Amino acid sequence: MGHHEPVTDWETDFDHTDDLWAADPYPIWDELRETCPVAHSERYGGVWLPTRYADVAAVAYDTERFTSRSVIVSEFRAPLMLAPQGIAPPISSDPPYHKEARRLLLPIFSPQAVDKLEPSTRAYCEELVDALRGRGIIDAAEEYAQHIPVRVIANMLGLPESDADAFRGFVNHVLEGVSLPLEQRAEGMFALFGYLQGHIDDHIANPREDLISYLLESELDGQKLDAFHVARTIGLLLIAGIDTTWSAIGASIWHLAANPADRERLVSSPDLLPVAIEELLRAYAPVTMARLVKQDMDWHGCPMKAEEWVLLSFPSANRDSAEFDDAGEVIIDREPNRHAAFGLGVHRCAGSHLARMELRVALEVWLAAFPEFGLADPEAVRWSGGQVRGPRTMPLRIGT
Amino acid sequence: MKVRVNADRCEGHGRCYSTAPEAFVADDLGDGHEVGDGTVPEGLEAKALLAVANCPEQAITIEEG
Numbered sequence: 348m349g350h351h352e353p354v355t356d357w358e359t360d361f362d363h364t365d366d367l368w369a370a371d372p373y374p375i376w377d378e379l380r381e382t383c384p385v386a387h388s389e390r391y392g393g394v395w396l397p398t399r400y401a402d403v404a405a406v407a408y409d410t411e412r413f414t415s416r417s418v419i420v421s422e423f424r425a426p427l428m429l430a431p432q433g434i435a436p437p438i439s440s441d442p443p444y445h446k447e448a449r450r451l452l453l454p455i456f457s458p459q460a461v462d463k464l465e466p467s468t469r470a471y472c473e474e475l476v477d478a479l480r481g482r483g484i485i486d487a488a489e490e491y492a493q494h495i496p497v498r499v500i501a502n503m504l505g506l507p508e509s510d511a512d513a514f515r516g517f518v519n520h521v522l523e524g525v526s527l528p529l530e531q532r533a534e535g536m537f538a539l540f541g542y543l544q545g546h547i548d549d550h551i552a553n554p555r556e557d558l559i560s561y562l563l564e565s566e567l568d569g570q571k572l573d574a575f576h577v578a579r580t581i582g583l584l585l586i587a588g589i590d591t592t593w594s595a596i597g598a599s600i601w602h603l604a605a606n607p608a609d610r611e612r613l614v615s616s617p618d619l620l621p622v623a624i625e626e627l628l629r630a631y632a633p634v635t636m637a638r639l640v641k642q643d644m645d646w647h648g649c650p651m652k653a654e655e656w657v658l659l660s661f662p663s664a665n666r667d668s669a670e671f672d673d674a675g676e677v678i679i680d681r682e683p684n685r686h687a688a689f690g691l692g693v694h695r696c697a698g699s700h701l702a703r704m705e706l707r708v709a710l711e712v713w714l715a716a717f718p719e720f721g722l723a724d725p726e727a728v729r730w731s732g733g734q735v736r737g738p739r740t741m742p743l744r745i746g747t
Numbered sequence: 748m749k750v751r752v753n754a755d756r757c758e759g760h761g762r763c764y765s766t767a768p769e770a771f772v773a774d775d776l777g778d779g780h781e782v783g784d785g786t787v788p789e790g791l792e793a794k795a796l797l798a799v800a801n802c803p804e805q806a807i808t809i810e811e812g
Contacts, residue, residue, distance in 0.1 A: 457775055
């Protein structure tokens with residue numbers, strides 16, 4: 348996946364797109380937490396990697412010295428002129444602007460609003476498993492997990508479900524194409540925004556009951572949002588809503604396929620699922636965020652330079668034994684479980700309630716349909732690298 | 748036992764009201780609030796304590812008990 352030189356030294360030259368990191372990052376982070384808790388790499392113009400929970404939390408809470416102007420590590424940094432909105436508001440916005448831009452979205456993703464989407468999500472999961480019944484070996488990443496969030500988010504936004512393949516192409520480019528040359532990266536962004544602009548123009552001409560029309564009617568500081576802001580927020584929701592949830596569903600199914608005792612327990616005690624989901628989110632948190640250093644500074648002894656990246660590894664924080672007992676073990680009924688899979692501080696994932704609902708329903712339907720499943724070929728499982736980690740190929744045996 | 752959600756710290760993770768819906772409730776932004784004056788219904792103290800411990804922002808204080 349990586350287009351860079353393979354990594355040989357994780358303390359001074361790490362790369363989060365490296366094949367080793369994608370395949371199994373946990374031993375890398377476990378070692379760094381002990382030997383070099385804030386690693387540094389010259390790649391991408393400079394990247395810092397705190398791996399301990401306390402350091403990840405400290406960066407997440409420090410919106411004064413770390414900016415969210417760009418949140419995906421690559422050679423491209425969003426131009427300063429885009430501040431305070433950033434490239435994809437509100438994820439790329441800093442306080443105080445951030446709060447109002449985020450407030451527009453929160454009611455749409457509130458628990459009450461998400462409850463209303465559960466029946467249609469369940470019906471769609473049922474449709475997907477019905478199509479798989481009777482088969483011996485299937486790819487649960489490609490044929491199940493990835494379809495669920497695409498359909499849910501397309502319907503919320505007001506984009507045609509039939510464009511699912513196109514969405515996945517955009518998402519893949521933005522999140523996994525971070526090592527591509529700048530020109531290719533820019534082309535992909537233009538394609539995404541060109542696509543969105545067409546649908547936004549159509550919504551301006553023909554308003555309807557969906558998120559694009561809602562945002563076009565929304566006001567910020569007494570002014571209607573401009574179409575460019577709407578396009579960037581819709582782009583964010585499309586990108587943030589698909590790969591992340593796909594990854595969480597896939598990683599959870601992978602864990603249960605590889606650990607029959609946990610699978611059997613959830614099949615016989617479905618009531619445990621909400622607790623189990625929190626543990627699967629802790630152990631396999633899919634999302635790593637990023638910040639940019641605002642100004643040269645000494646941070647806990649690290650000489651950070653302006654415009655260097657900081658990878659905010661919530662997945663590593665969640666594996667810190669200073670914060671969690673037996674942090675490296677998946678304990679399916681772990682309680683309490685104060686994990687940070689959805690981030691910490693003002694940028695807590697706005698879609699977390701939606702993601703949890705999708706994950707719970709996807710697992711409920713899956714476990715009811717296929718109580719006995721396992722990895723058909725453990726070596727064939729392929730995980731995505733970069734800032735969203737989940738299985739992208741996952742052959743499972745679901746029937747005899 | 749009495750609990751209180753610190754509104755300045757709450758970021759709307761929702762762990763409190765999903766863990767102990769008898770003691771916490773969501774507003775329309777997803778932020779959590781104590782139910783009523785924060786008095787935890789008798790017999791649900793352990794559940795409320797679990798909700799406090801689950802909060803990623805450590806935004807909930809136990810005021811009595």
